[in-house]
Amino acid sequence: MFPLRRNRRLRTNETIRSLVRETILSPSDFIVPLFIVEGNNVKEEIPSMPNYFRLSLDLLEKEVKELAKLNLKTVLVFVKVPDHLKDNKGTEALNPNGLMQRAVKVIKNAVPDMIVMTDVALDPYSSFGHDGVLENGIIVNDLTSAILTEMSCSHAEVGADIVAPSDMMDGRILDIREALEDEGFVNTGIMAYSAKYASAHYGPFRDALDSAPVNSINVPKDKKTYQMDYHNRIEAIRETRMDIDEGADIVMVKPGIAYLDIVREIKNTFDVPVAVYQVSGEYAMIKAAAEKGWLDHDAVMMEQVTAIKRAGADIIASYFAKDVVKIIS
Numbered sequence: 001m002f003p004l005r006r007n008r009r010l011r012t013n014e015t016i017r018s019l020v021r022e023t024i025l026s027p028s029d030f031i032v033p034l035f036i037v038e039g040n041n042v043k044e045e046i047p048s049m050p051n052y053f054r055l056s057l058d059l060l061e062k063e064v065k066e067l068a069k070l071n072l073k074t075v076l077v078f079v080k081v082p083d084h085l086k087d088n089k090g091t092e093a094l095n096p097n098g099l100m101q102r103a104v105k106v107i108k109n110a111v112p113d114m115i116v117m118t119d120v121a122l123d124p125y126s127s128f129g130h131d132g133v134l135e136n137g138i139i140v141n142d143l144t145s146a147i148l149t150e151m152s153c154s155h156a157e158v159g160a161d162i163v164a165p166s167d168m169m170d171g172r173i174l175d176i177r178e179a180l181e182d183e184g185f186v187n188t189g190i191m192a193y194s195a196k197y198a199s200a201h202y203g204p205f206r207d208a209l210d211s212a213p214v215n216s217i218n219v220p221k222d223k224k225t226y227q228m229d230y231h232n233r234i235e236a237i238r239e240t241r242m243d244i245d246e247g248a249d250i251v252m253v254k255p256g257i258a259y260l261d262i263v264r265e266i267k268n269t270f271d272v273p274v275a276v277y278q279v280s281g282e283y284a285m286i287k288a289a290a291e292k293g294w295l296d297h298d299a300v301m302m303e304q305v306t307a308i309k310r311a312g313a314d315i316i317a318s319y320f321a322k323d324v325v326k327i328i329s
Helices: 007-011 014-019 057-069 099-110 141-157 172-182 200-209 234-246 257-269 280-291 297-311 321-328
Strands: 030-036 043-046 049-055 074-079 115-120 133-135 138-140 162-165 189-196 250-254 274-278 315-318
Touching (some): 030 099, 049 057, 057 099, 200 280, 234 250, 250 257, 257 274, 257 297, 297 321
Antiparallel strands (some): 043 049
């Protein structure tokens, strides 16, 4: 009862505020997404993602060493595949000497303790830009799952610590888990994109990897037949429960800020680590608004990543990871 309880006493200065702060960020909270391309000495800025780059393997080595110095310990690897290597079944994804497989080796050789997560989906390898095999205008589930399973084992073979299926095919987590067990990769983890919504926030990412669905007859124009409808909440719980039952070690909600209600719901319901992907569109919006002088870049960045953790995220995949860590260190 006022005045016995004056809440402002604990807001008097920054020292007191930090003493009672409920949500604390640390470098170990973050996954750093990395975009890899073929070539040498390649550092290409992504036009829709200012100050974020595609890197060739030689510069990848330097990058992960820099991350380690910042105490950032986990990366999530994506590859930009040349068009001539793309086809409907993502054949190049299974190449034991493919760009993803070589990237994992480079990272592990450069920083053996770095946790390497690998993207498992067909869209970077697909001539149609979809996360699965296209037949008669439909993304087919089970054949796609079989290919994703082979991809996962290929990544584990070269040293990936955690595979991250981002495709939203039904049943692929069980297929991958059983295959990893059968192949002896019992310690390889699975981070399932369990509640991945068909969001408009992914545009810059597809620019980064040239992986947007192609505009052609009999090719679905979007990914709404497999990614989740953003109107739905209960469905996210169902999807997450199924992935956990099938063997997922970590579950993910994607995107971030617009889906914090889903993050909290999943965190309250399940007892596994919850990851959130603060996606390319979220990054690009802050960058664009800050460039216009409409907001304080670092202040909004810190507020958003803190909100993601406050909502229940144990792990945050973010293009801001290096910037955040430089501020909090």
